[in-house]
Amino acid sequence: MDAISFGTSGWRATLDVFTAPRVRMVGQATADYLDDVGSGDESVAIGYDARETSRGFAEELARVVAANGHDVLLPARDCPTPMVAHAIVTRDLAGGLVVTASHNPPEYNGVKFFPGNGSPPLPDVTEAIEANLREPVAAPEAEWGTIREVDLVEPHLDAAMALLAPDLDGLTVVYDAMHGSGRDVTDRLLERAGADVICLHCERDPDFGGTPPEPSPDRLQALVEAVREEGADLGVANDGDADRIGVVTPERGFLDENLFFAAAYDHLLESDTGPAVRTVSTTFLIDRVAQAHGEEVIETAVGFKWVADAVREHDALMGGEESGGFTIRGHVPTKDGVLMALLAATAESERRIDDRVDALLAEHGNVHQDKVSVDCPDSEKSRVLAELEGAFPDAIADRSVVEINPTDGVKALLDDGSWLLIRPSGTEPKLRVYAEAGSERRVDELLAAGRNVVEPLV
The missing domain is CATH 3.40.120.10 (Alpha-D-Glucose-1,6-Bisphosphate, subunit A, domain 3)
Incomplete structure (x- = not known):
């Protein structure tokens, strides 16, 4: 269970970690969550991408979810993730899962969950699913749902x-x-x-x-x-x-x-x-x-x-x-x-x-933007970010800081309309440093200044 964690876009891992037993646990946790929120025996869509292992993992999920009493809609071929979300809304489904590692290399796979509104789940939903992780169980066979193939594309x-x-x-x-x-x-x-x-x-x-x-x-x-x-x-x-x-x-x-x-x-x-x-x-x-x-x-x-x-x-x-x-x-x-x-x-x-x-x-006016990364252990991210807000100087790369925005990480707004943002990566042990300005040269200056602010704190 410790290996399963839903980040900014579901759970992703290399195939030595993303295994069938763990995928089945996600299926059980999802079924438990849907039951907890009153979804009853409503149907669930389970899609998958073009990776070699994705169809097999989708079938594993389907068997677990169906054994918990939910009918499952499974596309006949891999299909885009948004088509599962669209099906959830238009068919009034309880929710859906997609086996995909998105843009990651082929040695990865992953799973995304969508609740009944078809949107990516907010943290309270993924935290509830993580809290439900356990070995699969099954309802009496007479209560099992069906698994049928459908067309989600047209x-x-x-x-x-x-x-x-x-x-x-x-x-x-x-x-x-x-x-x-x-x-x-x-x-x-x-x-x-x-x-x-x-x-x-x-x-x-x-x-x-x-x-x-x-x-x-x-x-x-x-x-x-x-x-x-x-x-x-x-x-x-x-x-x-x-x-x-x-x-x-x-x-x-x-x-x-x-x-x-x-x-x-x-x-x-x-x-x-x-x-x-x-x-x-x-x-x-x-x-x-x-x-x-x-x-x-x-x-x-x-x-x-x-x-x-x-x-x-x-x-x-x-x-x-x-x-x-x-x-x-x-x-x-x-x-x-x-x-x-x-x-x-x-x-x-x-x-x-x-x-x-x-x-x-x-x-x-012209806009240019870029970003760089600074290595930072996950265990240190909260501390570094807490220290960052007070660590920003009054001026960055010769421009005055007019506002500090703490919406996500720390974003410094400068008096010429440019900005510098430092925030934690949701998928890697890194901090991201972003900058926007009117020229590429200015962006490079801001990124260098941002690294100089954050690196001594890591």
């Missing part, structure tokens, strides 16, 4: 089409599935909307072509080259379980996720109203776009569970984080890389994203 694609009503005729999009669960899903959605789609890495490969399925700049160079060689209008990619997106444009190549957020939100505001929700590590450019439209921004701690919670509370038009996870009003409040691919293409079809970003930066 209902989700139908919902995305209805929400955005896209017309992508004449648009050429290169789609990189990174060998993950978005293959024959995101590309199918784009084609249904009228786009000409060129596919990269759209064959299932449990080893993801030898590289982690993360849509980061260094791993999307083939997509950048394909967009330019094919004369395409846009490139999009999904991570391993397709809940995140990476975007490539002809002029910029890889489009920083912060800039995509700003462009997508600005596009949505042309025909709708509503606030945006962003994490403390996401760009202030979102605030400037919102202000220009008479809207507000709600800031949350890092982690999409906090974004989703605020999206619901404030009826936000869009919510997102700088790591590429986004959702919009009218959809399930969980990050969805499939829907975001369609949104990116829809925005591009109405106005080139490169042109929109150029206009936003001309109006609101």
Whole structure:
């Protein structure tokens, strides 16, 4: 049990730790939790990604959950994580589980839980599941639930089409599935909307072509080259379980996720109203776009569970984080890389994203952002963060500190509009140091200053 811990996005571990007996314990703890909150015999969806071991682990979970009296819906093939969340809401299920390690290398696997609202669970839910961890038990066989295969893809694609009503005729999009669960899903959605789609890495490969399925700049160079060689209008990619997106444009190549957020939100505001929700590590450019439209921004701690919670509370038009996870009003409040691919293409079809970003930066000023890590044992994180708030000098890299924001870690706001954030990693024994400023040189200066503040405390 000590090896099982739900972090910011479920439990992940290497396969020497992520074993069938422990997975069955998670299944039992989930069934106990659903019973504790009054879910009775309501159905549960259990999805899985494209990894070699994922289907088998999903079947282990299904058997345990069914033996506790819940009917289980199991997709016939691996599918994107957001499709499980969508099924939970639209089918009024008790909850769901997804066997996935997201963008981690193939030697990892993991499991995510979604309660009945389809959002990532808040800490009180995951803490309750961890408290329930135990060896599986079974109800009398006559009370067992059924396990049946269902299609979770088509209902989700139908919902995305209805929400955005896209017309992508004449648009050429290169789609990189990174060998993950978005293959024959995101590309199918784009084609249904009228786009000409060129596919990269759209064959299932449990080893993801030898590289982690993360849509980061260094791993999307083939997509950048394909967009330019094919004369395409846009490139999009999904991570391993397709809940995140990476975007490539002809002029910029890889489009920083912060800039995509700003462009997508600005596009949505042309025909709708509503606030945006962003994490403390996401760009202030979102605030400037919102202000220009008479809207507000709600800031949350890092982690999409906090974004989703605020999206619901404030009826936000869009919510997102700088790591590429986004959702919009009218959809399930969980990050969805499939829907975001369609949104990116829809925005591009109405106005080139490169042109929109150029206009936003001309109006609101350039923004650059980066981050570095500082090694810090998990046992020391709380102490270091407690000392940090009083350790910040009055000026950082020659600019005055005008405010200290303790929403998640410690964020210093400077008098020129730049900022420096130091917060704990939720998955590694490290502290993250983030900075945003008007130039790359300035970001580098702030990151160096941040390291100088935190390293003596570790």
